[in-house]
Amino acid sequence: MTALDLVFDVVLATVMPVLVWRILASKDLASSVVLFVALGLVSALAWARLHAPDIALVEAAVGAGLTGALLMNALSWIGAEAGVTEPVSRATRVGVGILVTAVGVGLAVAVIHLTQPVGLAHEVDARLADAHVDYPVTAVLLSFRGYDTLLEIAVLVTAALGARLYAPGSVPGGDDPLSPHPRVLARVLTPIVVLVAGYLLWRGASAPGGAFQAAAVLAGGGILLVLARVLRPPRMSSIAVRAALVAGLAWFIAVAALPLATGAQLLEYPSASAKQLIISIEVALTLSISIVLLMFFPGEPAPGEAARHPEDRW
Amino acid sequence: MHEVRMGITVVLLISVVAGLARITRGPTLADRMLVAQLFCTTAVAVLLLLAADPGAEALRDVALVFTLLAPTVVITFARYRAPTGAGP
């Protein structure tokens, strides 16, 4: 590691907490959201520096694209002044300040003094052949820790249902004041988004990429289409949307449970077809996760009264 | 060449951090959005430079994803209506 690497790391590692501080201290909520997007971009660089390109990929799509869009959109619904909770008393703030300083310092000291050399990299490497995928991260996600991923997609579907129950979404009407740029851009980018998502999914077996990255990219492209008013936000009433929402979970459960019939363990892929099964799960997961992420996006608030009663638009 | 590229990335990073002042100063939301866009372009440049190191090829895909999804936030911003009637 050269001195310049160190300078880069120190600058990057300093900028992130400073951004967090600015996000929380800024008076204007819209600038908090912009700073949050900036933090997403910067943290993707940190993942890149920490040799985690997979996470950088997801962060690039989720942190910078999706969450920023969700927050900005929520701000249009809520309004900059609404949603203020009770002001926090000075004494509480001082107390919390002391506590969190202790937590931060303690955490930093504890983490730096972790002397145990490195976790499970060797175990994963040694058993990579059993996983039927060549790339360690994908192997952990879908083979060694398939359980986690199965439960995760269940959590995601639940969250999407919950989000839609609370804010069912609206359909903006009228002329687009920004016409024609968003529409044209969305139309140009959509094929490229689909291509890149497919490429990331395909790469996942042997290199950074996979279902999560592909789904995040697809969802970003979907939100772009909704924002450009080319597509309507997906509706829960549509059979296709429901099917896509549960496809990943249903298929994963089916594949996980099938070995039980032959006397094997839950999630024990039959080794002859393991690779095909993993790929099929990844495809189904990509579809479901992208629809889940898209369901989180309630669409723009319609002007006037309509936005006040989102349940009418279910 | 690694050192040269790192030197350039350090310059880019510091220059974009200086741009942060514009987010604080505003005055309009559009000004703040411009900084986010500058962050995005700089991040793409830094990622492409880092990807030239052996073993870091995947970072080019990250740069690609950044580029593809950059307009999402810009368009949500442009759609942003302050419901209380306040300006951007």
Added chain:
Amino acid sequence: MSAWSIYACSGAAIIALSLYGVFACAPLLKRILAANLIGTGVFLILVALADRSAPAQPDPVPHALVLTGVVISVSATALALAIAIRLADRRSSDDEGGWP
């Protein structure tokens, strides 16, 4: 100081700052942001710990954890935002009502 420890300290600082935000910020949206940022701090520490083996390959297990974590964290944030939207809607539409 090695690269991973720099980022781990940064992660600890982010956790402390955003914990403060969760308890001390008044706007609901900011609290949601702060809760999301705690996640960012945790991820940073996890990924930094995974990179202790540098320049050898990093540990893939924390990477997989964080990968799913990022997606879960956006879902949690989105759910919280949906509830916040509904809350703001209720507050604005029935001011006379008994909504807290």
Added chain:
Amino acid sequence: MTVIDVVATALWVVGAVFFFAGTVGLLRFPDVYTRLHALTKPDNVGLGFIVSGLAIQSSELAVALKVIAVWVLLLVVNAVSCQVIARATWNRGIRPWSRR
């Protein structure tokens, strides 16, 4: 250092200068529209120089084409984004600055 390395370094330095100029413009220019103009410098020219440096230095054609593809895509995306920002600003009734 080979000739190609020297040329690449020169291209990167020029690119970095444009990025720096973009930041200076963003901080110094009087209104959104002029700052938009400043922003396009790093977007188009700055990244263009950096990408050219990387492209001539890369050993594989595929790599060179990929970095150029990223640049072209960014040109398209940022050009439209700038238009959208300008139009949204105009729609909100903000008029360009002029020396009075």
